[in-house]
Amino acid sequence: MQNKLFVGNLSWGTTDESLLTLFSEIGEVVEAKVIVDKFKNRSKGFGFVTMATEELAQAAIDQLNGKEVDGRAINVSIAKPPREDGGFRNDRRGNDRGGRRDDFYR
Secondary structure (H helix, E strand, O other): OEEEEEEEEEOOOOOOOEEEEHHHHOEEHHHEEEEEEEOOEEEEEEEEEEEOHHHHHHHHHHHHHHOEOOOOOOOEOOOOOOOOOOOOOOOOOOOOOOOOHHHOOO
């Protein structure tokens, strides 16, 4: 297991600071980052949190996965590393294919 978490289904108003505050209730947070759409300058609805230890990461999953935050039930899970070939980890259909972005829609 690792201590970097994926946090999904965040509200558009979620900030790095609010994500840090939420996870700090569990224990020491090394980093909290909401991924922001550079054109709309708002949350893309997901982010990443790095907890100080694997035990704290598991506690965060146990306590926060499914918790309602800003009217949305958030998803908390272990973050998967990016693929080395630059492809997608899993597309929306559940396929695991690498390749160019236009391959995603075929």
